[in-house]
Amino acid sequence: MRKRRNHDAGFKARVALEAVKGERTVSELAADYGVHPTMIHQWKKALLDGAADIFERGTKKTAEVDEDTVRSLHAKIGELAVANDFLSRKAQALGREMRRGMIERNHPVLSVGAQCRLLSISRSSFYYEPQGEAEMNLALMLLIDKQFLETPFYGVQQMTWHLRNEGHAVNVKRIRRLMRLMCLMPIFQKPDTSRPAKGHKTYPYLLGGLRVERPNQVWCADITYLPMRRGFLYLVAIMDWFTRKVLAWRISNTLEADFCVEALNEAIHRFGPPEIMNTDQGSQFTSFAWTDRLKRVGTRISMDGKGRCLDNIFIERLWRSLKYECVYLHAWETGSQAKAGVGRWITFYNYQRPHAAHGGQPPAVVYFNSIETDQQARRVA
Template sequence: MVEKDNTNLSIGKQCKLLSISRSSFYYQPKGETALNLMLMRQIDEQFLETPFFGVRQMTWHLRNDGHLVNEKRIRRLMRLMGLMPIYQKPNTSRPAKGHKIYPYLLKRMSVTRPNQVWASDITYLPMRRGFLYLVVIIDWYTRKVLSWRISNTLEANFCVDALNEAMAKYGPPEIMNTDQGSQFTSFAWTDRLCRSGVRISMDGKGRFLDNIFVERLWRSLKYECVYLHAWETGSDARAGIAKWVAFYNHKRPHSAHGGKPPAVVYWLDKENMQPDQQEQRVA
């Protein structure tokens, strides 16, 4: 996809055209052993089934499967993966010191139209010899994936890039909901939303179900795509994710809307909205 020897386009410009961050293109496998990568894969799979497992429960689970591991190792791996048990927050989901935390706005709210509420989250992507991180932005009502990015770090930049793409394509939502991770409490993220008149909503601490639709998306993505492949490079991962997202948005039936794919519901509802609804903003 990216041609290193292309004299007309720099690698940076090629990455921008392909929506790949330069850090992902230059991705090199992390310095984890094959055993740790195998454990991370098993932790990831188990966490989808039991998101309430903390370090102790996950350690016991792996020991019951025959792995000689201690809590110290599992704690480090879960933090590295950015996993967030329901009842606690690892470092990757803690707000940075001094960052503002916003209240959760969706409790008892009726979400009835596209662009009323968006949600975003980050997940771990296993590779053949390492791992990456994936951020997505979805429309809460239709479940459509509006944008996404992959990165080999948990810095806020790739999240802001995904947000900018979604807002450029679809306009700003009324509300953006995320967890309290440092990426989403960062000035770059919150300032972009505030300048666009978007109300910010953040999950209660340790509240897995507050962003349930993104969690369901992760489950579908991983079982239908990620776990079926062993990607070698960031470009391979991006191509695989892009293919699955296109399938999910345009062809995969969704039970929430009578079997219609998310993109079909999104555009049908947008067309049926009255002009005053399309312009409605939450004060």
């Protein structure tokens, strides 16, 4: 049996920095460093959340789980049954991966099984060494993504039948997991098509019956999956509803809200805040960081109703064009290649690609002409 590695702070920092760079997918990093993808997500988040502390002066900011608590728990793990109940209660406040990292294989007093019981994790999960996505699953994800663009009403069962008809031996369980990993939800009417994170507030849909007739009246945002040669990335885009212009975008190898907020900040800085922002009810768009930024600039928040197929249809059409005209024509190796390729296509889309909704004019031309016309009308008034 392979000996479990105890990762030190330097190792975690190196992996987290690689993840922040975005050059490689999480699957590639997990394979190269021999760690679980979930741990990479957590280390990246911890690095980003703690980066501000380096520059703070004076009182140190209190973390959700401070180091003193972790050290205290680690010290008490060698105590006898008197501390058993205390440790079990305290351990619940820590994440599973953090608790796994606290276990010492060669502890002088407690066995691995005893430490697992004290930290409220199963012994089997301690020894389990998960792997990244297999090549077969990555190939299936690409097939699912292409088919979903053609038939966005395919649910898990229909997608499974489709792949079986194409000669792939798959079951419902695998397709459900892969579609969740890709953030794909069918657009037909059904309950719970998009779930916010626990404790996040959702907002009503504000676009019903609304006549959108000028730029910056309504913006929309969404996240899609980008297949790579090895692994996958995620892309968020912010679009002006009236002109279909892409105002800002970001690529990330994880699904935290940070890269969405970065795109939002860029769009607001360059074009000013919109009157309404419409998104789905995903955890990135119900997070405090996203909603607080919109509230601070006076933007009203609108969220798609569950199972509604046309609430965010314009950005869904953007994904279809982007993937068939750009993504599927390349096999990008690194995040830099993906960013450069997507950036070139979005520039082409905004400034050169004729758009049917505008009589063949590109979205950016319509956007800036409409802004100029609106400003002239206001000066005359």
